[in-house]
Each structure stands twice: as structure tokens, then as C-alpha cells.
Amino acid sequence: xxxxxxxxxxxxxxxxxxxxxxxxxxxxxxxxxxxxxxxxxxxxxxxxxxxxxxxxxxxxxxxxxxxxxxxxxxxxxxxxxxxxxxxxxxxxxxxxxxxxxxxxxxxxxxxxxxxxxxxxxxxxxxxxxxxxxxxxxxxxxxxxxxxxxxxxxxxxxxxxxxxxxxxxxxxxxxxxxxxxxxxxxxxxxxxxxxxxxxxxxxxxxxxxxxxxxxxxxxxxxxxxxxxxxxxxxxxxxxxxxxxxxxxxxxxxxxxxxxxxxxxxxxxxxxxxxxxxxxxxxxxxxxxxxxxxxxxxxxxxxxxxxxxxxxxxxxxxxxxxxxxxxxxxxxxxxxxxxxxxxxxxxxxxxxxxxxxxxxxxxxxxxxxxxxxxxxxxxxxxxxxxxxxxxxxxxxxxxxxxxxxxxxxxxxxxxxxxxxxxxxxxxxxxxxxxxxxxxxxxxxxxxxxxxxxxxxxxxxxxxxxxxxxxxxxxxxxxxxxxxxxxxxxxxxxxxxxxxxxx
Amino acid sequence: xxxxxxxxxxxxxxxxxxxxxxxxxxxxxxxxxxxxxxxxxxxxxxxxxxxxxxxxxxxxxxxxxxxxxxxxxxxxxxxxxxxxxxxxxxxxxxxxxxxxxxxxxxxxxxxxxxxxxxxxxxxxxxxxxxxxxxxxxxxxxxxxxxxxxxxxxxxxxxxxxxxxxxxxxxxxxxxxxxxxxxxxxxxxxxxxxxxxxxxxxxxxxxxxxxx
Numbered sequence: 001x002x003x004x005x006x007x008x009x010x011x012x013x014x015x016x017x018x019x020x021x022x023x024x025x026x027x028x029x030x031x032x033x034x035x036x037x038x039x040x041x042x043x044x045x046x047x048x049x050x051x052x053x054x055x056x057x058x059x060x061x062x063x064x065x066x067x068x069x070x071x072x073x074x075x076x077x078x079x080x081x082x083x084x085x086x087x088x089x090x091x092x093x094x095x096x097x098x099x100x101x102x103x104x105x106x107x108x109x110x111x112x113x114x115x116x117x118x119x120x121x122x123x124x125x126x127x128x129x130x131x132x133x134x135x136x137x138x139x140x141x142x143x144x145x146x147x148x149x150x151x152x153x154x155x156x157x158x159x160x161x162x163x164x165x166x167x168x169x170x171x172x173x174x175x176x177x178x179x180x181x182x183x184x185x186x187x188x189x190x191x192x193x194x195x196x197x198x199x200x201x202x203x204x205x206x207x208x209x210x211x212x213x214x215x216x217x218x219x220x221x222x223x224x225x226x227x228x229x230x231x232x233x234x235x236x237x238x239x240x241x242x243x244x245x246x247x248x249x250x251x252x253x254x255x256x257x258x259x260x261x262x263x264x265x266x267x268x269x270x271x272x273x274x275x276x277x278x279x280x281x282x283x284x285x286x287x288x289x290x291x292x293x294x295x296x297x298x299x300x301x302x303x304x305x306x307x308x309x310x311x312x313x314x315x316x317x318x319x320x321x322x323x324x325x326x327x328x329x330x331x332x333x334x335x336x337x338x339x340x341x342x343x344x345x346x347x348x349x350x351x352x353x354x355x356x357x358x359x360x361x362x363x364x365x366x367x368x369x370x371x372x373x374x375x376x377x378x379x380x381x382x383x384x385x386x387x388x389x390x391x392x393x394x395x396x397x398x399x400x401x402x403x404x405x406x407x408x409x410x411x412x413x414x415x416x417x418x419x420x421x422x423x424x425x426x427x428x429x430x431x432x433x434x435x436x437x438x439x440x441x442x443x444x445x446x447x448x449x450x451x452x453x454x455x456x457x458x459x460x461x462x463x464x465x466x467x468x469x470x471x472x473x474x475x476x477x478x479x480x481x482x483x484x485x486x487x488x489x490x491x492x493x494x495x496x497x498x499x500x
Numbered sequence: 501x502x503x504x505x506x507x508x509x510x511x512x513x514x515x516x517x518x519x520x521x522x523x524x525x526x527x528x529x530x531x532x533x534x535x536x537x538x539x540x541x542x543x544x545x546x547x548x549x550x551x552x553x554x555x556x557x558x559x560x561x562x563x564x565x566x567x568x569x570x571x572x573x574x575x576x577x578x579x580x581x582x583x584x585x586x587x588x589x590x591x592x593x594x595x596x597x598x599x600x601x602x603x604x605x606x607x608x609x610x611x612x613x614x615x616x617x618x619x620x621x622x623x624x625x626x627x628x629x630x631x632x633x634x635x636x637x638x639x640x641x642x643x644x645x646x647x648x649x650x651x652x653x654x655x656x657x658x659x660x661x662x663x664x665x666x667x668x669x670x671x672x673x674x675x676x677x678x679x680x681x682x683x684x685x686x687x688x689x690x691x692x693x694x695x696x697x698x699x700x701x702x703x704x705x706x707x708x709x710x711x
Contacts, residue, residue: 040637042679045686052692059699066706097685102612125606127582127597127616130637210586210593236583236595237616244586244593244620244660291514304539312659334564334661341567341652343539462614 004499005492011065012075013082018061020083024091025054030139031094035132043132046097054090077488081481088112088477091140098133100124102462105469112473114140116480117363119232119329119454120472122462126237131218134235138222142195144480145229145259145363146187190266191228198224198255202248209245227252228259229363232329232454241332246315252330253322260286260326260358262370264401279399281377282359282369289372290325293353297321300346317346320455325353327364329454338457344440347457351444354453355425365452365479367421370400371414378411420483424450424475431471432459450475541566548573555647560598560617567652567661577663578645578671579618582635585628592628594621596644597635605640607677621646622657623665633674643672 028051035044071079088111095107106122113120114137123129123137202220207213219235226233236242240252258266265283268276277283297317307313316333323330338347357366381396388394396406428446433439437459445459449472460472478486541547546562547569558575579596586593597618604610623646635641648665651657 040679041681042685043637045682045689048689049685049692052689052696055696056692056699059696059703063699063703063706100606100612124612124614125599125601125610125616127635128601128605128607128637210588211584215584237597237618238595238620241620241660242583242595244622244657246658288514307653307659308655312653312655315658316653332660336564337567337661340539340542340565462612 004495008067008069009075011067012069012071013079014061014065015067016071016075016079017083017086018058018065020058020079021054021061021086021090022058024087025051025058027139027143028054028094028136031132031136034135035130038131040130040132043094043098043130046094047132047136049097050090050093053093057086057090074488074492077485078492081477081485081489084112084115084477084481088115091115094133094136095123098129100126100129100133103466105466105473106462109469109473110137111140112476113454114231114233115144116452116476117141117145117229117231117327117365118449118452118476118480119226120449120456120460120476121233122460122469124462126235134218134222137233138225138231138235141231141233142191142225142229145231146191186267187263190263190270194228194255194258195221195224198228198251201251205245205247205251206243209243209248223252224255227255227328227330230256230260230326230328230358230365230452231363232323232331234330239332240330241334249315249319249332253319256323256326256328256330260328260362260364262359262361262400264361265359268401276401281373281398281400285369285373285376286325286358289356289369290322290353293321293325293349293356294318295349296352297342297346297349300343300349303345304341304343306341306343306346320350321353324350324448324453324455325356326358327354327366327451327453329448331455335456335458338444338455339438339441347440347444350455351440351447354444354451354455355421355447357451357453365450367418367451371418374398374406374411374414375418377406381406417482421450421479424478428471428475431468435465435468445472446475450479452476452479539568541569558650560619563619563650564661570650571652573650574648575650575663576645576647577619577621577665578643580635581631581633581641581644581674582616582618584634585625585631587625587628590625592623592625594623594628594631594644595619596621596646602635602643605635605677607637607679608640619663620660621648621663621665622654623648623668627665627668630668630670632670633676635674637677639676640674642670642674645669645671 028047032044032047032051035041035047088108091111092104092107095101095110096104100123101107101110102122102124110121110123112118119141199217199220202223203217206216206220211219222233222235223240225231232239234240234242240249243249262280262282265276265280294317297320298313301307301313301317307316319330319332338350355366356372357368358364360368360370377396377398381394385394397403398406425443425447428449429439429443432442432446441457441459444455444457447453448455449460542565545565546558547566555574555576558570558577560577560579563570563575577596577598579598580602582595582597595618597616599615599617600613601610601616606612631642631644633639633642645668646663646665647667648663650663652661653659654662654664
């Protein structure tokens with residue numbers, strides 16, 4: 001039986017959503033500062049409007065929804081999914097005011113793409129946008145990678161027990177430390193440390209490659225932000241192809257592979273246990289599936305003999321496949337090159353990599369390595385059971401921080417999420433084919449959106465039909481939040497209509 | 501013991517085995533052939549025929565769509581210089597956009613006409629230094645015409661799709677973009693900020709009353 005939500009439920013949801021939106025407004029201070037530094041006055045005004053809109057919404061909901069009651073699980077899940085929608089709508093204000101978008105839907109598409117670390121964009125004339133807007137695009141993806149709720153937890157929430165419930169609603173469930181707010185701060189500590197080191201490396205290399213110190217620094221910070229958060233945005237329309245450098249590509253690969261690792265793994269290694277890298281189920285799963293995707297892609301490229309030698313082939317193949325597998329979306333080829341040179345088999349190799357994705361509780365999307373590992377362990381358990389005597393007791397163990405016995409409930413939960421991903425990938429593909437795209441191309445972009453990757457073979461564009469934009473937007477949102485929050489929001493909305 | 505070793509290092513052994521298969525499979529093919537035509541021509545875009553002149557003008561979309569057909573041909577390419585020049589010894593990289601924004605970009609109130617499109621150019625550093633302005637938020641870049649050879653996958657640039665240019669001419673010099681401050685929007689920002697301050701005050705009062 002569904003229970004109709006009471007006024008107190010709405011107050012709780014409103015209060016915490018308001019806090020998250022104030023967090024979004026505070027984030028806009030960064031691009032505002034950059035716009036002011038470079039004398040981009042109109043861009044600065046756009047950010048002031050955006051900040052004002054976020055603060056008005058956040059403070060008004062806080063005033064209207066004053067309550068001391070803490071969150072329940074359903075509240076936490078609904079706050080996570082609902083606040084992402086509101087954050088998308090209000091975060092799009094500076095985008096829309098910049099004049100680089102065909103519609104407000106396009107602006108929201110880009111913001112959702114940023115928050116979800118997807119990296120697809122409908123922004124037009126990227127090569128002429130302000131530094132302020134570029135900073136906002138990359139801050140969105142960096143913040144989205146850590147989780148906008150994590151930001152609010154870090155800075156705006158004061159020791160509420162319910163905070164963990166919103167945190168889980170945002171697709172994260174690892175507790176690095178006993179307290180969830182300490183966990184959120186630990187995530188930021190790890191991310192900011194890497195930000196300094198990674199940006200410095202990219203800055204030095206960028207200047208060595210011929211970039212000026214100021215542009216080099218900005219590009220370094222942005223490329224790090226989008227790479228670390230497996231976002232895939234870049235300040236130029238050429239993406240990382242712009243730099244024409246093997247060294248720059250290697251640094252990017254290191255950044256996005258580290259960024260795609262589970263925060264719990266980071267923390268364990270950070271605190272001294274290096275052997276975890278060798279034992280962790282996600283690392284093993286990632287290595288195996290990356291190899292398989294590389295093999296398929298290589299066969300496709302070798303079949304068409306796209307590249308003049310093995311080194312060029314390996315460099316291009318590895319970058320695109322690793323970028324796809326970590327769901328980053330950085331590319332060193334043109335979008336249409338996938339279709340016009342790489343061909344279907346190589347595209348399917350990259351599609352497989354994107355669909356699987358990287359680690360759970362990281363910035364990456366897709367099925368996730370842990371679920372692939374658990375699924376294959378369960379399959380192996382069944383095979384062993386079939387060939388063993390009936391009296392034999394088959395026990396399968398798996399290791400992620402601690403070694404555990406494989407339980408049916410764990411496998412069921414993993415399979416449910418994998419099936420949900422297959423569902424959104426299928427939805428996007430069907431819609432793409434309906435609008436006249438080749439099945440392989442439609443599948444490529446649909447998987448890219450659902451797994452929050454951002455690589456495109458040319459299906460996603462500002463001229464695509466509005467329903468396609470909405471479907472891709474939904475895919476990004478659902479894929480990032482890993483469905484449970486969406487189901488909770490859906491159930492909540494249903495309970496308004498049918499609850500007692 | 502063997503079982504334990506396999507458990508620990510099986511992944512690495514598998515990875516190395518697959519890497520070896522890669523090399524065995526790729527190297528002989530790569531050495532024998534330099535290009536392939538198996539994906540066919542996209543007839544919606546320009547492609548070279550017997551009548552196509554040497555050094556003929558080609559746009560970026562045609563080069564990407566029919567890359568294999570244009571591979572190794574001398575072409576002329578015109579576009580707006582964007583970003584910056586990146587000098588690498590005696591040579592340099594520049595990027596030329598031949599999209600609608602090369603004529604009038606969005607910051608100059610140009611129409612929205614889709615994504616940027618253009619090409620990467622590898623050319624002598626002296627030629628790159630002739631470019632005065634590069635397009636960005638504050639500038640419309642020089643419109644530049646280059647002549648050179650197009651490579652679908654340049655062997656000396658790790659397979660990058662590039663034009664190796666040997667000549668350069670400035671077709672139209674660039675200029676700074678004038679941004680007029682939007683006062684209406686500034687007033688809206690001030691109004692929203694005032695409202696936010698008011699709400700903040702109200703929230704503090706409400707919080708005090710609850711205590």
C-alpha cells in the first residue's frame with residue numbers, strides 16, 4: 001500500500017534540496033571570479049544572475065520548509081534525484097544567457113552532461129566562449145564527479161544522521177571513515193590533492209608544447225578537472241586532439257584511469273595498503289574487460305588498415321578505448337572518424353568498453369567493474385556447482401577492501417542495476433534508430449550517454465530532435481544516479497496520485 | 501603452488517599474451533599497406549575525381565567524411581585561426597575553423613549554426629608567426645589560407661588527421677570583439693541578490709525563533 005506523502009515529508013525534501021542548490025550557487029563563485037579576472041563583464045553578470053537565482057530558490061525553500069526532523073531512506077533518495085533536476089535547471093542559467101545555446105533544453109542538456117560527468121555537449125561555437133563559461137563547464141563536471149550532494153555534505157550540512165541517505169542516493173555507498181561528512185571531506189581531500197599535482201604536470205607540459213603560461217594554466221586545470229572526473233569536456237572543440245602530443249595524452253590517460261578508480265580503493269592505497277590494487281575485484285575486472293575491448297577494436301582497425309603502423313594504431317586505439325572504458329570521453333580523433341574510418345567492429349569494441357565502464361563509487365559510469373566481476377563470479381559458481389557432486393558445498397569469495405563470500409542477494413542487486421543499464425542503452429538506441437541513424441551509430445551514442453562517457457560518432461548534435469535530447473538527458477541522469485533514486489522519485493510521485 | 505601463481509599473475513600473463521597477439525596481427529598488415537578504401541565514398545560531401553584540380557579548395561567536413569579518398573593529396577584549406585600557435589622547434593601547430601563562425605562568431609551576434617569544424621595544420625614556425633590574431637571570446641581570428649598535403653592518418657604524428665602546409669596567406673585580418681555591457685541583465689542580477697539578502701535575513705530570524 002502506498003502512503004500519500006505528508007506536509008512534513010515535503011518540508012524535509014524542500015529543506016535539503018534548498019541546501020544543495022545553495023551549494024550550486026556557491027560553486028558559481030569560481031567562474032564568476034575567472035570572468036572578473038579576464039574582464040569578461042557580460043559573462044560575470046550572467047553568473048551573478050545564476051548565483052542570485054540559486055540563492056533565492058535555496059533560501060526561499062529553506063524559509064518555507066523549516067523542520068528539525070531528520071531524513072528517512074526514501075527522503076534521502078528523493079532529495080538526491082530531485083536536487084539534481086533543480087540543480088540542472090538553475091545551473092543552466094549562465095549557459096543560456098551566454099547566447100551559445102539554441103534552446104534552454106540544450107543548456108540543461110549540457111549542465112546535466114557536466115554534473116553526470118558525461119561530456120556530451122550541445123553548446124555551439126565552443127571556440128569563442130568566455131573563460132568564465134569554460135570554467136563553469138569544467139567546475140560542473142569536477143563537482144558532479146565528486147557528487148553535488150557530497151559538496152553540500154562537505155560544506156553546508158552539520159552532522160545530520162540522515163546525510164548518509166542522500167549520499168547513497170547519489171550513487172555512492174562507500175564509507176571511507178565512520179562519519180559520512182568526514183567521508184565526503186576525505187573524497188575532497190583526495191580530489192584536491194590530485195588536482196594540484198595533475199594540473200601542475202599538464203601546465204608544465206602545455207608550456208613545453210608551445211602554450212602561453214596563462215592559457216596553459218587554464219587548459220591544464222580544465223583538462224585535469226574533466227579528466228579526473230571522467231567528464232570529457234575540453235576548452236576547445238578539438239578536445240584533447242588540440243594538443244598533438246603523446247606526452248599530454250599519457251598524462252591524460254593516467255589522470256582518467258586514476259580518476260575512474262573506486263574512492264575506497266584510493267583511500268585504502270592512500271592509507272598504506274598497496275596490495276589492494278592487486279587483489280581488488282574491480283581492478284582485475286577492469287584489466288580483463290579493457291583487454292577484450294582493445295582486442296576487438298584492434299581487430300576492427302587492423303581489418304580496415306586505418307593507421308600506417310602498429311604504433312599509431314596502438315596510440316589511437318588505446319586512447320579512445322581507455323577513454324571509453326573509464327567513461328571519460330576524451331578523444332584524439334574527430335567524431336565522424338569513428339564512422340568514416342574506424343568502421344563498425346572497432347566502434348563495437350569502444351561501445352563495449354563504454355557499456356561496462358569503470359569502478360563503482362568513483363566518478364565513472366556504466367555497469368561498473370564490481371558488477372561485472374560479481375556476475376562472472378556467480379556464473380563461475382553455477383558452473384562449478386553443475387560439475388561438482390550434489391553434496392559438495394561451493395563457496396565463492398570476492399575481494400573489495402575486505403574478502404567476502406558471494407551471496408545471492410549481492411548478485412541479484414548487481415544484476416538488477418546491470419539490467420537497468422541495458423534498458424536505458426536500449427531505449428536510446430531505439431530512439432536513435434527511429435530518427436534515422438544507423439543502428440551501430442545509434443547504439444554508440446546511446447551507450448555513451450547512458451554510461452556517462454561522452455564520446456560521440458556524430459549522432460548527438462544541436463540539430464537532433466528534441467525528444468532525442470530528452471531521452472539522452474534522461475539516460476545521463478539515470479545512469480549517473482544508478483536508478484535507485486529515480487525509482488524512489490517515481491514511487492513518490494505515484495504516491496501523490498494513488499497513495500492513501 | 502601453480503594454482504596460486506596463476507591466481508596472482510594470471511591477469512598479467514593473459515594481458516601479455518593478448519598484447520603479443522596484437523603485434524603479430526598488426527605489424528605485417530601495417531607494413532604492407534598504407535591506406536584502404538573499404539568504407540567507400542560519402543557522396544554527400546566533396547571527394548576527389550580525375551577532374552579535381554591539384555591544390556583545390558576543400559572544406560573540413562569533406563576531409564573528415566572522405567578522409568581515405570583525400571589522403572595524400574595536395575589541397576588548399578581556408579579558415580579562422582583559433583586558440584593559439586604552438587611552436588615546436590622549427591615547426592608549429594595551428595587550428596583553422598572553416599565553420600559559419602569564421603565569418604561572424606556568436607560573440608559578435610552571429611547566428612547559431614551548429615558545432616565548430618576545422619582542421620589541424622602542421623607548418624613551418626615562420627609561417628605560423630605571420631598570424632596576428634587567434635579567435636577566442638575577445639577576438640575574431642585572422643582568416644588564413646594554407647596549401648599543403650592532407651593526411652588521413654599522418655605517420656609522423658601518431659596517426660593524427662592533419663594538413664602539412666607549405667604556404668600560408670592571410671585572407672582577412674582578425675579584430676577584437678566589442679562586448680557592450682548588458683545593463684538590463686545587470687539590474688536583474690542586483691535585484692536577485694537583494695532578494696537573496698532579504699531571504700537570508702528572514703531565514704536567520706526564523707532559525708532564532710525556533711531556538
